[in-house]
Amino acid sequence: MNNIALARAFFEIADLMELNGENPFRANAYRRAGRAIEMLPEDVEEIFERGEIRKVPGIGAALAEKVGEWLSTNEIQYLEELRQQVPPGVVEMTKIAGVGPKLARRFYAELGITTIDELEKACRKRKIRTLRGMGARTEWNIIRGIQALRERGNQIPLGVALPVAREIQAHLELLPQVKQVDLAGDLRRRREMLDKLDLVVTGIDPEEILSLLPGLAEVEEIIAKNADSIRLRLKSGPELEIVAAAPESYWWTLWKATGSSEHVAQVLALAEERGLAVVGKKGLEPTASLVEVLGEAELYQLLGLPFIPPEIREGEGELTAARQGLLPQLVELSDIRGDLHCHSRWSDGVMTLEELAQAAAAKGYEYVAVCDHSQSLTVANGLSVERLRAQHRDIQEVNEKLDNIQLLSGIEVDILTDGSLDLPDSILAERDVVVASIHSGFRQDVEQLTMRVMKAMENPHVDIIGHPTGRLLGRRDPYAIDMERVIEMAAKTGTALEINASPDRLDLNDVNAQAAKEAGVKIVINTDAHSQPELDNMHLGLSVARRAWLTKDNVVNTWSLKEVKEYLSRK
């Protein structure tokens, strides 16, 4: 699919236009078009070939031409020109919280600052306050913002890393000499943020991989290379390490590279304890005999253990649990029978209700809940009581028409700053599913935020708390909320907590989801999809659930429609 790359080019144009102080509405047109392309259910090239690109909302004559230019040359001249006009460091500055395009541009234009380092120095030398409208507070906030940015380092979210790694994997798989390629390391264990993408490959050596660059990946620099591995830094930030293994020891290399180091050490210690490590040929490393085992499953079997899935190989008690026969049967993607939080055109989604239902049916689901935003979220075209009633009629019509899926009527109701809900109880009572979420007042203190969510859970109509900590991976920290108390209240009131599978969120995270499970709280894995492609993000939420040791029973949307309906009506 070309869609993501093209959308990214349009987003970059929009950012650069804003930095250049161009008409913000023009810039926004690029951003809107980028979003539209990102959400297309098919490859933009096919639509373009059919001559239907102008039918995509937000794409007119000028942008249609740029789509064509990009498809034929893989470049947009206008973007190249913009890149010449603004130093990359100035673009970087807008990543600092509190610094937008206007400020970055002023720092550049009025003080000649072209990098984040220079900006920090200017703050410390009290130069920013010489600008009109800036004071000591501004300088302090910028320094704090820069520190927060540095702490995040070059990590990228799982949802961004996976497609990058899979593309490289697909490239390698196409080579005739390559026998096998797998994801390894933090990526295979599905950690939420990654600073290194690991791959293991057999049939090709590092020298040959080097010769395939740059067709393989966008490489910033080569960090290291030796006989059996190569490390690069990708332009998108993270490192990439490819380990080349001999065919006969492929699985062994993959197993070691999957880690974590604690898990590997614990397994090897157990092997030694069982006397297995010394069975091998004389003079070899103690662990070498294990190479004679055929694969990962056999390795664990040899040690008297069930297979330990990669997601929980953290060295945090999984071996002990396995030895005691207490390893849970982790929930699988194929267990998922529905999605209980999706948006439609009624608020800020792009699908009609029927399109949403059909898309969910195509995924083999039994049910899907439309949970559009409520009235106070005006930016997202939130629904009033009247519009919600009208939507309900629309839902009934779709359900009468389709017999392979049940469209549930839901709502994502805002938890207002005082903890009350954005819609009256009477209308919430009419809905099948009520997701309550916070979208405002992020800066309240821990007491206020915790009380808001706890109050919402006390409402008998609230079934699920949506994205409970409000974080955006790599961009915004969770708001101050006491999850311990939230989980306690969820258990007490029988409210489910959401694992929001959006690649930007993954909220709850694995730690909180595990704590919820232990407190007896049910989890729902929702995609929060606003478009058809986003329904496919379910696997990301699932990886969080697996890392949290969740089973099918813990996850509401693995249950049948009947069971889900019973659950939703019992509170």
Added chain:
DNA sequence: GCCGTTTTCGGCCCGACTGTTTTCAGTCG
């Protein structure tokens, strides 16, 4: 730059919050 029309121009999503001001500009969701 798009779009719809009271159709070739004028509006485009908008309100809360912050830090600086003393009436506002910029950021953020």
